[in-house]
Amino acid sequence: MPNQTILLAEDDEMVRSFVCSVLQSHGYRVLSAENGLEALRMAELVGVSRIDLVLTDVEMPTLNGPQVVRKLKQTRRDLKILYMTGQRGALMDELWDEGMVIEKPFAYTTLIRGVKACLLGEESLRLGV
Secondary structure, eight states, X not given: OTTOEEEEEOSOHHHHHHHHHHHHHTTOEEEEESSHXXXXXXXXXXXXXXXXXXXXXXXXXXXXXXXXXXXXXXXXXXXXXXXXXXXXXHHHHHHHTTSEEEESSOOHHHHHHHHHHHHHTOTTOOBOO
């Protein structure tokens, strides 16, 4: 799936760097943002229609992942979403209604499997550690 664009929003620099590196090594174009507000600015600059997937942390300062997603979906309802979170429970079920979810910490293979599944529209896959 080379040449697809992923908007990555993650406030933890180490996680963001790891995810960006993995995705780029698989041929994805990555727009990397350190918070939700920066992610929205990037999406506006590039154009939401040119983004194939939003990969976002759930908890971030300024705007959290779900807030970013709601804002982007005002422009493009069919935008594919993959959340990353270390939280469990009711929040996971709520997020699942909006997109796919992978649990932190996750392995390299889980990340790639989740991205590919989301891009292909496989909505029934739940990804754990």
